[in-house]
Amino acid sequence: MASESNYVQATIPRFDGHYDHWSMLMEIFLRSKEYWPIVEVGISAPVEGETLTNAQMTEFEARKLKDLKAKNYLFQSIEHPILETILCKETSKDIWDSMKKKYQGTARVKRAQLQALRRDFETLQMKEGESVMSYCARTMEISNKMRFHGEKMNDITILEKILHSLTPKYDYVVCSIEESKDIDELSLDELQSSLLVHEQKMNQHSTSDEQVLKASTFISSNCRGRGKGRGRGRGYRGNRDGGNKDGNGNFRANDDYDKSRGRAFEKSKI
Structure with missing residues (x-):
């Protein structure tokens, strides 16, 4: 029983200054407890001198009890500083109307x-x-x-x-x-x-396109890297042989290299 009471108390909407949001949640809460008609319409006391039948008196007492429970829920939803300003209100409808005037705005x-x-x-x-x-x-x-x-x-x-x-x-x-x-x-x-x-x-689709783009970029960069390596190798071998290429791409012997070979040959003959 205590746990049920704690659950109900925890589900009561707390007024945090945002009236529209609080009033919507509080109305739903009171409707779920079947107290909203009492808050919306209120209860009217019997006219002075009017005699009520037993059935009417029973109904009036039941409405008063519902109004008291609705007031209790409203009191629990409002912080103490604000509560001080509405403690004098007679019914739950009075409390509701007072909150509406104070916080809903003109x-x-x-x-x-x-x-x-x-x-x-x-x-x-x-x-x-x-x-x-x-x-x-x-x-x-x-x-x-x-x-x-x-x-x-x-x-x-x-x-x-x-x-x-x-x-x-x-x-x-x-x-x-x-x-x-x-x-x-x-x-x-x-x-x-x-x-x-x-x-x-x-x-x-966007993720797939990005993966394809990354893969193609990776392959392209690898191909360019291998091509540069092969180009440097060919150039190195050509220089090692002592020859160069002319403007038309034909092999041309290095003159200095040929002269040194000729001098060496002459010395061997002597």
Whole structure:
């Protein structure tokens, strides 16, 4: 039982100053515990002088208990300095509304933020050398922020943005996807999966081409090295014989060499 309680406490979203992110996670958490209707709508106390039936009283007490549990989760998600400012709130709805007013910002600020996000989305382009996974993550990050700020954006808008902002090397992939699949029925997960498959194929071809280029460069350099060695050998043997080649490539005897041989022959005759 203690371990279950520790697990629940560990899964409660903690408010870190980013209201939009926290409110989304906290709403999902409260929905999973079936407390969100209490937080969203609140509970109304019986009108003074009104007499409730046993069934109505039982239902009211059950709603109060749910509201108390929802308040407990909200208190656990908020740090002590902020908690001090909302301890006086009566219900979980009061706490939720107070956090929203404090940290979500005014309508004017939200509009300015949304306009900036729209510009970022419109100018978003895949960077040269960027992976499909990284670019899709950047696109979804901006799209989610726009949704948090009230933008009604459907998946097809995000899907078309990704397809039309990839680097030129993906042009044939985009054409293939648009011709073979119904874009209106294609999900973002399917698009990302298809792009990842093509990216892996392109990376494999690129690796193979690099290996072939390295191998051809190595063979070419070896051939040039052996050719130079043979050229020096032939030149050395030609000089050793005491002869040179003329401008036409014909062998020409060395005059000094012939004269020395003649003097030696004359001495032997004497």
